[in-house]
Amino acid sequence: MRLKTFTAENMAAAMKLVRAELGADAIIVSSFETAGGGVELVAAVERSATPDFDIAPLSAEPDDAIDALQDILDYHRLPAALLESLASAASTLETDDTLLALAGALDATFVFAPLGHEARSLLLIGPPGAGKTVTAAKLAARARLAKRSVALITTDTLRTGAAEQFAGYAALLGIDPQVADTAEELQDAISAAVGAALILIDSTGVNPFDADDMARLGEFIAASGAEPLLVLPAGMDADEAADMARAFAALGATRLLTTRLDTARRLGSLLTAAEAANLRLCDVGIGPHLADGLSPLNPLALARLLAAAPADRVASLTTTASSFAETMP
Ligand SMILES: Nc1nc2c(ncn2[C@@H]2O[C@H](COP(=O)(O)OP(=O)(O)OP(=O)(O)O)[C@@H](O)[C@H]2O)c(=O)[nH]1
Ligand SMILES: [Mg+2]
Secondary structure (H helix, E strand, O other): OEEEEEEEOOHHHHHHHHHHHHOOOOEEEEEEEOOOOOEEEEEEEOOOOOOOOOOOOOOOOHHHHHHHHHHHHHHOOOOHHHHHHHHHHHHOOOOOOHHHHHHHHHHHHOOEOOOOOOOOEEEEEOOOOOOHHHHHHHHHHHHHHOOOOEEEEEOOOOOOOHHHHHHHHHHHHOOOOEEOOOHHHHHHHHHHOOOOOEEEEEOOOOOOOOHHHHHHHHHHHHHHOOEEEEEEEOOOOHHHHHHHHHHHHOOOOOEEEEEOHHHOOOOHHHHHHHHHHOOEEEEEEOOOOOOOOEEEOOHHHHHHHHHOOHHHHHHHOHHHHHHHHHHOO
């Protein structure tokens, strides 16, 4: 349900505004006379299942750009407080270009830190099925393309088939996979990988609300000295994603990598999780393939993702994906 307030000089004029903006299905939630003798209406309309925003042609006025931005964020089911704060950040930019307003608001609200060559060792953490193992393989593939040496270590000795899956990806990449069952074994494996430019460590999917699960994961993180990188899938309930992000941030995660952007229509959980746990945004998973399944995020790329119709979303990232490829030796 989307709520909007309308003011006009009389009821008929206010109703006309409601119909023009929200369509014939809008319902009036409340109405009252204003101090000046006019009418204020609060109208509501069910949220549509398909996007109804259109960012082109460019809005004529800054106010129109903010309205369009709110429609976009509303479609992605952003919680009201975050939506309002992004709209307010956008309004200070006073631009009539919706995409730029959105990119500027995202830039002012989030820290973007794509995974580049600065990363020395990463431990991928997250709930079961988030995409940790595939993302580790994608990052290894990207590093191999950049002619960086990579070590692959998995600590997932719990899930049936996990070791085989990990070994399968490592074989595709021509890397000898290492398995560490305990924090001590992980330290040994990391010491043995001393020559690698990048060490990628996979972990068992954990229940973020289970103290034992989190304590075991915490031991691996502490022993590794690696950056714990939170992996969450797109399309989650926003509040659920925020709770999870806070739980993983308590273990030391400071960056969020969101997978399965290609299979989700609404991306509100990505923004909500990052904001709730103060996580920097890095790359996004945009497909199951190792070679082209990851793309770095920046404010404009994220604005394009949010504003594009779901079917065009991955294509909206082509520029960033190919520009990344062009930087590879
Ligand atoms: N379409 C698409 N599929 C993805 C993406 N990332 C991961 N997947 C798929 O999601 C599923 C789970 O991926 P995994 O990497 O095994 O997830 P995990 O977090 O390691 O899972 P557990 O080890 O069981 O906790 C697999 O089928 C992947 O191919 C993505 O960006 N897009
Ligand atoms: Mg896995």
